[in-house]
Amino acid sequence: MLGLIISIILIGLIAGFIARAVIPGKQSMSILMTILLGIVGSFVGGFLGYLLFQKDATDGFFQPAGIIGSIIGAIIVLLIYVLVTRRSTTRRRS
Template sequence: MLWTILGWIVLGLVAGFIARAVVPGKDDIGIVRTILLGIVGSFVGGLLASIFTGFSSFSPSSWIGSIIGAIIVLVIYNKVTGRKAVGR
C-alpha cells in the first residue's frame, strides 16, 4: 500500500513538472499542486487511454497518457482560475 501511494506521488510529480514545462508561461502553483496536477492528469490520461484503446496498464504509454492528461488538466486549471494568460 505504501509503495502504491509513493508511486502515485512520484508519477504525479514527474507528470506535473513535465506538464508545467510544456505549457507556456510561468506557473507558481508549488510542489503540492504540481503533484496533485500530475495525479489528476494520470487519472484523466488513463481514462482517455481506456476509452480509446479499451485497456489500461502500467507501461511507457501510461506515462505518456499521464503527461498528456496533466497538460489537459493544467490548461483547464489555468482557464478556470484565470491564471497565466499567454503574453503577460
C-alpha cells in the first residue's frame, strides 16, 4: 500500500512537472500543487483512455500508455486551470 502511494506521488510529480514545462507562461504553483496537478491529470488521462480504448489499469499502473495518459491529462487540467485563473484576474483588473 505504501509503495502504491509513493508511486502515485512520483508519477503525479513527473506528469505535473512535464505539463508545466509544456504550457507556456508562468504558473505560480508550489511543488505540492504540481503533484496534485499530476495526480488529477492521471485520473483525467485514465478516464479518457478508458473512454477511447475501453481498457482499464488491470495490467498494472506502470505502463508507458498510462504515464503518457497522465501527462496528457495533466496538460488538459493545467490548461483549464490557466484559463480559469486568467479569466478571473482579468475581470478583477477591469
